[in-house]
Amino acid sequence: xxxxxxxHGFWPxxxxxxxxxxxxxxxxxxxxxxxxxxxxxxxxxLKYNPVYKKIPVLVHGGKPIAESLIILEYIxxxxxxNPLLPTDPYExxxxxxxxxxxxxxxxxxxxxxRSTDEEEREKGAKEVVERLKTLEEKALGDKKFFxxxxxxxxxxxxxxxxxxxxxxxxxxxxxxxxxxxLPRLYEWAENFMKVxxxxxNLPDRxxxxxxxxxxxxxxSQQNPSx
Amino acid sequence: xxxxxxxHGFWPxxxxxxxxxxxxxxxxxxxxxxxxxxxxxxxxxLKYNPVYKKIPVLVHGGKPIAESLIILEYIxxxxxxNPLLPTDPYExxxxxxxxxxxxxxxxxxxxxxRSTDEEEREKGAKEVVERLKTLEEKALGDKKFFxxxxxxxxxxxxxxxxxxxxxxxxxxxxxxxxxxxLPRLYEWAENFMKVxxxxxNLPDRxxxxxxxxxxxxxxSQQNPSx
Numbered sequence: 001x002x003x004x005x006x007x008h009g010f011w012p013x014x015x016x017x018x019x020x021x022x023x024x025x026x027x028x029x030x031x032x033x034x035x036x037x038x039x040x041x042x043x044x045x046l047k048y049n050p051v052y053k054k055i056p057v058l059v060h061g062g063k064p065i066a067e068s069l070i071i072l073e074y075i076x077x078x079x080x081x082n083p084l085l086p087t088d089p090y091e092x093x094x095x096x097x098x099x100x101x102x103x104x105x106x107x108x109x110x111x112x113x114r115s116t117d118e119e120e121r122e123k124g125a126k127e128v129v130e131r132l133k134t135l136e137e138k139a140l141g142d143k144k145f146f147x148x149x150x151x152x153x154x155x156x157x158x159x160x161x162x163x164x165x166x167x168x169x170x171x172x173x174x175x176x177x178x179x180x181x182l183p184r185l186y187e188w189a190e191n192f193m194k195v196x197x198x199x200x201n202l203p204d205r206x207x208x209x210x211x212x213x214x215x216x217x218x219x220s221q222q223n224p225s226x
Numbered sequence: 227x228x229x230x231x232x233x234h235g236f237w238p239x240x241x242x243x244x245x246x247x248x249x250x251x252x253x254x255x256x257x258x259x260x261x262x263x264x265x266x267x268x269x270x271x272l273k274y275n276p277v278y279k280k281i282p283v284l285v286h287g288g289k290p291i292a293e294s295l296i297i298l299e300y301i302x303x304x305x306x307x308n309p310l311l312p313t314d315p316y317e318x319x320x321x322x323x324x325x326x327x328x329x330x331x332x333x334x335x336x337x338x339x340r341s342t343d344e345e346e347r348e349k350g351a352k353e354v355v356e357r358l359k360t361l362e363e364k365a366l367g368d369k370k371f372f373x374x375x376x377x378x379x380x381x382x383x384x385x386x387x388x389x390x391x392x393x394x395x396x397x398x399x400x401x402x403x404x405x406x407x408l409p410r411l412y413e414w415a416e417n418f419m420k421v422x423x424x425x426x427n428l429p430d431r432x433x434x435x436x437x438x439x440x441x442x443x444x445x446s447q448q449n450p451s452x
Contacts, residue, residue: 050364051327051360051364060316063316065316065319065320065323066323067323067326069326070319070322070323070326071319073318073319073322074315074316074318074319077315077318077319078315089300089303089304090286090289090291090300092299092300092303093291093296093297093299093300093303094291096296096299097291097292097293097296100293100295100296101277134277138276138277
């Protein structure tokens with residue numbers, strides 16, 4: 001009981017998946033609690049994450065931790081096997097720099113799937129592609145994974161990029177991770193999704209496409225004037 | 227040479243000060259390079275931080291690290307003396323949660339000092355005060371410092387809050403850290419600025435007031451239509 005691990009998540013969420021993959025890589029057993037988002041959050045979720053009221057929340061021995069990137073660091077500190085960060089402080093700082101960089105893409109990405117304004121969507125797509133280029137050039141380089149030969153916390157942070165983007169392309173007709181303009185990052189995404197622990201823990205593709213359609217529809221309801 | 231530490235900063239910046247205080251607490255000698263912002267960044271700064279082109283940048287043995295919160299973690303990993311984070315993984319996760327929370331205030335704070343629109347400024351101020359209330363209630367509680375009896379990385383992260391806010395109040399006439407509505411956080415700010423290593427490394431008050439006036443003026447030039 002004292003060491004019981006529980007994860008409050010939401011099946012299509014890239015943020016939930018970061019935590020799921022990290023726990024699987026570490027070989028940590030956990031109970032998964034699916035939250036009914038966005039309108040029916042559990043009392044426990046509201047109690048565990050009163051500041052943001054968002055998934056994912058990891059609960060370890062009754063103590064809650066919120067925010068996917070904070071949870072990843074906690075997992076690394078608590079279960080050191082199969083390390084997700086380099087041990088060298090400088091390499092670790094670089095990894096954290098690129099992990100943090102992921103946050104600069106979130107707003108632009110939300111504009112792509114939620115906005116009904118064509119111009120806003122295009123602006124969002126342009127920003128995302130620019131940042132992916134920076135990521136490819138400066139962080140990935142010629143490596144197979146951000147972590148080198150094996151995946152690390154940077155790979156996990158960007159993990160659902162390829163998968164989500166492919167499905168956003170299907171629904172929205174907007175090209176984000178293009179094999180011509182971003183060949184190395186495209187290949188990284190392919191390689192990442194072939195890693196067994198990742199492949200075995202991806203959301204179902206058809207369900208995800210249906211979900212992205214719903215989010216898009218919901219987004220346009222939120223902006224009725226557009 | 228191999229261990230030489232250099233810091234590219236900007237004298238009024240709260241982000242520079244996070245790094246300065248951490249280095250002082252650790253007892254690390256460094257050379258300080260003042261950047262001429264916003265229009266005359268050094269070639270070195272652009273080379274060291276090509277992604278954001280922003281200060282602070284710490285250069286250790288020729289290797290650059292950008293982003294103040296990433297630099298603080300690097301300093302903690304590299305110079306373990308006088309620890310800035312708890313060793314217990316759960317306490318460490320909580321500290322990191324509140325450090326990250328600081329970022330939710332930056333946009334609102336910028337609106338206060340840069341916007342010439344009264345409504346936008348008031349909205350920014352309301353958001354900042356709400357977040358400070360959350361911080362006081364959930365993170366500080368009845369402790370003297372966020373770190374308990376001594377300051378830690380959370381204190382350093384919010385360190386210039388009291389100092390900047392006081393001076394913003396002078397220039398803008400907007401009340402942010404009010405001793406009536408936020409008594410514990412107000413006292414924390416007073417106590418924090420009395421810690422010798424902090425007190426000895428604060429920007430000059432008159433210079434800061436003059437600087438905030440300039441930023442305000444510059445902000446209104448950027449929004450000539452308002």
